[in-house]
Structure formats: C-alpha cells, structure tokens
Amino acid sequence: MSVVKMSKLRLVGLAEDKNKILDELYLQQCAHIKSVEQVEGTKIVSHETEERELAEQISKCKSAVDILVKVAEKDEGEISCSFKHFVGQEKNAEKMNKLVGEVTDYIDKINALYNKIMKCRSEQLDIVPMDIRKLNSINLNVEKKTLENSASETKKILDKIYHSLLSVTETYIFGEYERLEIKSDSENDLFIPFKIRLEDYNNLLITLKKYKLVITKKDEAKGVVEFYYSFKRAMPEFYKEVQKRIAELEKRITEYEAEILSIYQKLKGYLPRLNLLKIYTDYLSYKLESIKAEDEMCQTDSTCMLECFVPKKQVANFKRHMKSKFSALVISDEKITEQDETPTKLTGDKITSSANFVVNMYSVPKYGEADPTFSVFFFFVIFFGFIMADVGYGIVLTLIGFLLAARSKAKSKKGGSAQHLWFLIGIGGMFAIIWGALFGSYFGFSHSDIDFLPEGVMPSPQNEPIPLLLFCLLMGVCQIVVGFIMRGINYFKHGKISEGIVNGFAWAVCLIGVVFWSANKLLAFFNLEIVGTVGDFFTMVEPAGLIIMLTGLAVGVIFAGIGSRGFTKFTKSFSAIYGLLNLFSDILSYARLFGLMLSSAIIAQQFNMIGMEMMNGVVGTILGTLVILIGHSFNVAMGALSAYIHDVRLQYVEYFGKFYEGEGVPFTPFGAQLSYVKIVDDGRN
Secondary structure (H helix, E strand, O other): OEEOOEEEEEEEEEHHHHHHHHHHHHHHOOOEEEOOOOOOOOEOOOOHHHHHHHHHHHHHHHHHHHHHHHHHOOOOOOEEEEHHHHHHHHHHHHHHHHHHHHHHHHHHHHHHHHHHHHHHHHHHHHOOOHHHHOOOOOEEOEEEOOOOOOOOHHHHHHHHHHHOHHHHOOOOOOOOOEEEOOEEOOOOOEEEEEEEEHHHOHHHHHHHHHOOOEEEEEEOOOOEEEEEEEHHHHOHHHHHHHHHHHHHHHHHHHHHHHHHHHHHHHHHOOHHHHHHHHHHHHHHHHHHHHHHHHHOOEEOOOEEEEEEEEEHHHHHHHHHHHHHHOOOOEEEEEOOOOOOOOEEOEEOOOOHHHHHHHHHHHOOOOOOOOOOHHHHHHHHHHHHHHHHOOHHHHHHHHHHHHHHHHHHHHHOOOOOHHHHHHHHHHHHHHHHHHHHHHHOOEOOEOOOOOOOOOOOOOOOOOOOHHHHHHHHHHHHHHHHHHHHHHHHHHHHHOOOHHHHHHHHHHHHHHHHHHHHHHHHHHHHHOOOOOOOHHHHHHHHHHHHHHHHHHHHHHHHHHOOOOOOOOOHHHHHHHHHHHHHHHHHHHHHOOHHHHHHHHHHHHHHHHHHHHHHHHOOHHHHHHHHHHHHHHHHHHHHHHHHHHHHHHHHHHHHHHHHHHOOOOOOEEOOOOOOOOOOEEEEOOOOO
16 A cells, blocks of 8 residues: 655646636546635635525435435346436426425335334323332333234335334434233133243232233243233223224324325335436536535636646646646646645555555555555454464355455445455454464364364463563564554655664664564573574574664664754653553553454453363254354454454554554545446547
8 A cells, every 4th residue: 555646736727717727627536626725816606505595405315315225125226328318407407306305205204203103102101000010120022013914015014114204314213123022812802912031920919919910821931920910900991992992002003104104105105216316416416526626626707726636646647638628728847845735645555455444444545654454454354364363264254254245246336444444353363263273273272172183383372371471572572663654654754864774763773673582581580491503593693683772772862852842852762761651551552352362262262161061962963063153253253343443543553653644635536436327438529
C-alpha cells in the first residue's frame, strides 16, 4: 500500500462553459474539487437552501428504492446508462417524486397498522390480573405470531413483511411480532399457561387459591411448577365478557393484517418503475454534486475558476482530454502547500487493502504521511492467528471469513467495510492454522490426547508459559520498532532528516540493542536454556547489543530537543527519559496476546474433557458430542471477538501512538457518488 501522489490544478474557463466543464469532470471521475480562495473582482455563489432540499429528496428516494428492492426480493445491480439519458432525467421529476411520495405514504400506513396491532396485543395481555402478572419470576408463555394455516401463502407474505420490508424504515417497529398464546381446554375454557419457580411455590399458595390456578406439571429437577390461569374458573361472571373482548381484538388484528397484505400488493405494482427510480435518484446526486462544485468556484460575468487535486499519473491524460473539449480552457499546475487539505488516496493489492478499513476506523492517513496499511495487515493477522492458535479453529474462521466476505461483496457491488472485515478474519484464520500446527492444537486436542495428531514444535502454553510470554513481548518489540522506523520515515518525507534520525531511528536502534543485550540475561533469570546456534548467537551479540542500546539511547535523549527552540531544547530530553517508562509499559501490553491465547486453549481443553467424560452409552455419546460442539462454537465466537478487539487496540494505542498522525481527507473524486448507475460512453463530441 502507498499514498498516491497528487497534483494541484487550477482550471480557468469561460462562464458559458461552466456546466459543460463540470459535466466533463463528472465523467472523468479523477478530480477532487477543493475550495478556491476568492480573488478580487470575482464572486462565490452559495446554494445552501437548494443543497439541503436536494439532500432530503435524495434520502427519500433512496428509502423508497430500498423498500422496493426488499419487495422485489432481488437487486439487479448497476444499471448501464448513457450520460445523455442520465442528465435528461429532469423530465421525469414530477412522476418520480409522485412515486416516492406514494411509496412513503404506504410505508407510513403499514407502520400505523403495526402500532395498532401491538396495541391490541397489549390489551390482550392486560386481561391477565395485575397481581398474577407481577408474581416473581413468572414467565408468561409467549410464542411468535403464527397463522392457522402455517403452510399458506398468506403466512409467507406476512413473514416477508415482518422481517424484510419494514427493516429499512426508521420508524420504530417491534423486532419480534409476538402474541400471548391463549389456549382452550376440553371445556372450551380460555386459559394462559405460565411457569413459576419451585422455591416460590409455598409463598404463593394464597394467591394461587384466590385465582384458582391449576397445577399441570411439577418438575423437581428443573425447579419449576407449571400452571394455567383459567378465566372461567377464576372469574365465571367475567368470563363471557373476556371471551367476547378477545374475539373482538382478534378480528381487528385480522383486519389490520389484511390491510397490510393489500398494501404489500400495491407496492409490488411499483416494481416495473424501480430502475427508473434508481436512475432518477442518482441523477439527483449528480445535481447535488454539481451544485456543491459551483459553490467551490470563483466566477465573474465572463469566466469561472476552480481548483482540484488529480493523481499525478493521471494529470497528462486529464489535461489532454479537457483541452480537447474546451479550447479556451487554461489549466495550470499549482504548488501544494501545508494549508491545503490535500486528499489521501491509497493504492495497493487486494489482500493487504483489506486492512484499510482498520486504519480508516482510526483516521484516514494524512497526505504525505507514511501509509501504515501493509504493516497493520501484517501484524494484525499474525496477532489474530496467534491468539486463536488452533488448526480446527483456523479452518472454521477461514471458511466463515471468506464465505461472508464473498456474500458481502455480492450484496454490495462496491464491497464495503463488512467485506474487508470478513476477508481479514479469513486471512487471520489461515494464520491460526499455521500457529495451531506449530502448537500442535486441533480443536483443543493434541498429540498427548490422540496419538495420530502431529506434535507441536512450540512450547506448551500450559506447561511452559514463560517462554511464550517472552515471545509475545518480543513480537511487541518488533512492532514498536517498526513504529519508530515509520516515525523516522514521516520526518524524512517532510525533509526533517535530523529529527527523523533522533526521534525515530535512534529509538528503533535502541530497542534492537535491548533485545540483543537482554536475551541471555532474561533466559538465565527464568532458568531457561537455549542450546545450539541460537544460544551461541545470543551470547555473541550481547556485548554489541549493549553498545547499540546505549548509542541509540544517548542519541534519542541528548538530542531529543533538535528542531525545537529556546528552553524546550532541554526539557525535551527529560521528556524522552520519562517516555522510557511509557515505552516499556507499551511493550508489556503485548502480554495480552499470551493471556488470550492461553485462555482459549484452556477453555477448548475443558470442553473436550467434559464431553469425553460424558460419552458412556448412546445417550452419553450424543450429549458429550453436543457439549463439545456447543463449547467449541462458543469458544470460537468469543475468542475471535476478543482477538479482534485486543488486536485492534494494540494497533491503535501501542503502534499508532509511535508515529501515526492521521486526520487526513479521503480522496473523493467528483462524480464518484453514484449508487445505482454506471455511466457508459455515449459517443459525445
């Protein structure tokens, strides 16, 4: 990954060509338009009211499109459209606005009907006496809404409405459409079943007798007593009125549901015009972008001027194309200054760019800053894989990650953060397979549990925790060293060579020296012994490590104030010494890698042990298998969540804190805001 170099261009043309110039920029989709400082004798026109009205109109159109796509149950993807046809959508404005208004009205009606249905359900629930409903730990038997004929087309349509259609509206709708289950016994008596805790049973005998609650089942093992509340037996004089009221409410609910189905069918009638609505929606976005671009321009009665950023590699073609269209257009190169909010465009391969969203969640890199995406990708997947460190878990995460990434891409043609997240988890799963093979862990089982499983070459986290803890700290040192190197590169990019050496590379060298000098000492302190070439290497580099460490430390502390003025030159040295404490604190934060990996491994082994001990007989084998499957499913889910959260924290706090400034402006080329339409060449001259 790298930050694309930008050129700042100034375009001056005839006022009469203004709209045509903007159209060409729109089609080129490579120019990020910036605000122009007003020049004496020019004017800047504001369209604030029109922009606000257009934004509201676009929002309504997109909501209508989303609703109709849900009704259609499929999305045909991008619509190819010539620019001539695209900009001619103004003639459809009245029809499209009317369509959007009608669709919105229908959705409002559905929302109102749902609120009425929930009000009826609430009234049914209120029939139950209040002191019965307030009994401690009562769990009223509630089930999801079902229809008498569960296989009917009516139920399928209602389900689509409940779970799909209204999910795209902002109006509050109950997530689960539920009703109180009211049953009838052999005497045609309405009753409501519920449960109460066994320990509360003796304390509630008076209440039970008062309301004639009938015991249907007493489960000592589960510690509950099941009752049903009978309207007829508890309140015979009120029974008929209750029965009548419930029937009235059911009839009203049925009528509301019929209205919803009727509206749903009417919405289907708009599907033939869905593509037209999509084109019109993007046309409104085109209008809004064009108006905003005009706000950034300086104008006189005869000329117009705008400035934009174009990727340096595209400048030659951009100039050639624009001058071929407008002979009077003057394009000049301008110097990029620190006051310019130069946009950042990142480029890279498809694999490492998946870490782009992790970086952007923190902040977009500032233009001219070293792009951290590749290093974030590298450390993220290594740390993620280390935390999971199991071949079985890695296979599961790899399959889930890549499948959900493909699904996210299919749903959103332009991809998105969800696609990148799942793809990154898939890559992390592959590294979990590698680490798992090194540790010899297969769904928590190892060679000591099953003979044919390969043995691991890494120390056991349970039996040899200290070597692994030191290894995690070493991985932390490696990332922090890279962070200091990135800091030095950032200084170099701005021409501050001496600051880059002192505040960046010197500290990286110091940490490398610390590793070489302290390796043997730490091994001796923890009674660890490494024989062979590695041990000889640590012994050989120990004196050199001390020299490297002291040299880097001296340069970093003594010259810490370089580039500063006055008394700050001296105070910077004291700040650098104090910063050593924070530095070692940051290194210790990487111990979380070992803690998370160890907890995941122990949980996996415990579920295996419990499940294997239960496997006596057919029933025991089934139950034991279920325990293992459920346990590992839980461990994978929670482990992956913890791995992601703590991995991201290490990137943001310990790593980015060393060099990353961020707060950049993303490169947003004029004309790149289309959601549904793909403009094709229409052979315009």
